[in-house]
Every structure is written in structure tokens, then in C-alpha cells.
Amino acid sequence: MNDRELIKLAMEAKENAYVPYSKFKVGAALITEDGSVYIGCNIENASYSPTICAERTAIAKAVSDGHRKITKIAIVGDSHYTYPCGVCRQVIREFGKDSEIIIANNEEDYKKYNLNDLLPNSFGPENLIKEEEKDV
Numbered sequence: 001m002n003d004r005e006l007i008k009l010a011m012e013a014k015e016n017a018y019v020p021y022s023k024f025k026v027g028a029a030l031i032t033e034d035g036s037v038y039i040g041c042n043i044e045n046a047s048y049s050p051t052i053c054a055e056r057t058a059i060a061k062a063v064s065d066g067h068r069k070i071t072k073i074a075i076v077g078d079s080h081y082t083y084p085c086g087v088c089r090q091v092i093r094e095f096g097k098d099s100e101i102i103i104a105n106n107e108e109d110y111k112k113y114n115l116n117d118l119l120p121n122s123f124g125p126e127n128l129i130k131e132e133e134k135d136v
């Protein structure tokens, strides 16, 4: 699956966004290590805080199917270049430290980043190993 195809899936997923409150649609599509593809949209809630972003919807679908390594994720939103929120950056960090992150307006107009561009000096699973537990 190439970048354009992944962006197209993210654009299609965006149309399923449930956004009665913000009216701001976001779609995401990701590829896992073995080539599996998952899509997600943002899903809002009348109580507001249970809202889940498109990126985390797609990641939750992938992880719940047993995939723990994301290699690429494309994000398309209603604004000109919709960047992932801080919470989504941290969740991408958990399952896609080395992933490519595509921020797209459409299939022809997009920018590519790596996680370190968007979340430098990040905290992740390996940082939970305490100094005294290393080399044991």
C-alpha cells in the first residue's frame, strides 16, 4: 500500500466521523508491521470527554486485533494539515516509535514526518526500566 492509497483510506474513514458537537471530521489509516491496514475516525460523545480521536480509534482496532507495531499512519482532517493532538502523539509513540506520519490535505498534497519530529525527547515503554534494573 503506497502513501496515496493510505491517504485515500483515511479520507474515506473521515466520512464516518461522528462529530455532532465539534462538526470537525478526522480520518486516519495505518499500516502494521505485517502489512495489515486499519482505519479510524473520531467519535464524539454528549459527555464530551469520552471523545476518541481518529488516530486512536485506528490504533485501538489494530492493537485489539493483535498488532503492536505501526509502520505508517496517515491523518486527514477538516483543517489545512490536521496534526495529531498530544494524546495521539503519545499513543503513536507506544506502538509506532519508528513510524512515518503522513499529514494530508488530499492524495496529492501531504507532508511526511517521523515521530521524533512531532514528539521529541519522548517517553515510552523502554523508559520505564529503572537504572538499577538495567543489565540484570
Ligand code: THU
Pocket: 019, 022, 024, 025, 026, 041, 042, 043, 044, 051, 052, 053, 054, 055, 083, 084, 085, 088
Ligand atoms: N481530533 C482527532 O480526531 N484527532 C486529532 O489528533 C485532533 C482532534 C478530533 C477530536 C474531536 O472530535 C475533534 O477533532 C475536534 O477536536
